[in-house]
Amino acid sequence: MTITEEIQALKKEKNAVILAHYYVEPQVQEIADYIGDSYYLSKVASETGAGTIVFCGVSFMGESAKALNPEKIVLMPDISADCPMAHMADTETIKNMREKYEDLAVVCYINSTAELKRHSDVCVTSANAVKIVKALPNKNIFFIPDRNLAHFIADQIPEKNFIYNEGYCPTHDKMQTEEMQKAKSEHPDAKVLAHPECPKTVLQLADYVGSTSGIIKYATESKDMEFIICTEEGVSYELTQRNPDKKFYFTDTLPVCPDMKLITLKKVLHVLKTKDNEVHMDSGLAQETRRPLNRMLELAK
Numbered sequence: 001m002t003i004t005e006e007i008q009a010l011k012k013e014k015n016a017v018i019l020a021h022y023y024v025e026p027q028v029q030e031i032a033d034y035i036g037d038s039y040y041l042s043k044v045a046s047e048t049g050a051g052t053i054v055f056c057g058v059s060f061m062g063e064s065a066k067a068l069n070p071e072k073i074v075l076m077p078d079i080s081a082d083c084p085m086a087h088m089a090d091t092e093t094i095k096n097m098r099e100k101y102e103d104l105a106v107v108c109y110i111n112s113t114a115e116l117k118r119h120s121d122v123c124v125t126s127a128n129a130v131k132i133v134k135a136l137p138n139k140n141i142f143f144i145p146d147r148n149l150a151h152f153i154a155d156q157i158p159e160k161n162f163i164y165n166e167g168y169c170p171t172h173d174k175m176q177t178e179e180m181q182k183a184k185s186e187h188p189d190a191k192v193l194a195h196p197e198c199p200k201t202v203l204q205l206a207d208y209v210g211s212t213s214g215i216i217k218y219a220t221e222s223k224d225m226e227f228i229i230c231t232e233e234g235v236s237y238e239l240t241q242r243n244p245d246k247k248f249y250f251t252d253t254l255p256v257c258p259d260m261k262l263i264t265l266k267k268v269l270h271v272l273k274t275k276d277n278e279v280h281m282d283s284g285l286a287q288e289t290r291r292p293l294n295r296m297l298e299l300a301k
């Protein structure tokens, strides 16, 4: 039996579903039941009938899946796969902001720890952040943890007062305008599609700015045939699957998230066999994490 066949057989036997983020290795995306970005996968996790969820992604995704499904088994192929940005805010600052500003909403990017989510009023993803922040009644918005996404949203909602936090995604934040300009001069017909976790100077050079799923949708629906992609390179799997005739380029410094790349087929098989790396969360934390997540799912409808 091949490793893929073993995974498929165990999946059936254990009534498990495999969710994979667009940034994991292609061979892992290939065996997944659902592939998507954080928003889509959190929706799938909240709706699945499977008893076990194998989450091929980083730890905050497993935490969200567990919070939304406390009665289910959530397994992480590599428990050390963690998003550095998810930790780049602190509860002390949130408390201080709540004291300083009246009429404040703490808006938490889904790429954050459960501990940060429980202290927030609502979660957002890059796909729904503008819609959700616009729908909030509050004037003051403390957006955690990503400063680049916060600035991108703030520019579209000038009627709100944004307070910024200095978090960032190390993979997206290191993208450089010089490398983008080089890619543009090498591929003059290519459209530039960028993720809002990139620095503002990069976003200013883009033809389209959106979430990972937004980038895939844009490239798929576009009549253009060439694209420079400014997000994690794992997305090229889905882009080429859907658009075999189109060309996709990245900057010379390939944007790679080392944590997402920790997920391998061997590790998926291992957790299915052993139930190792199960996500545990105390019921109080799960309940308080569910609140901002459910508010997001409600407001994003």
Ligand code: SF4
Residues within 6 Å of the ligand: 023, 058, 082, 083, 084, 085, 086, 111, 169, 170, 171, 172, 232, 257, 258, 259, 260
């Ligand atoms: S790409 Fe960035 S935001 Fe996404 S998991 Fe990796 S470090 Fe976190």
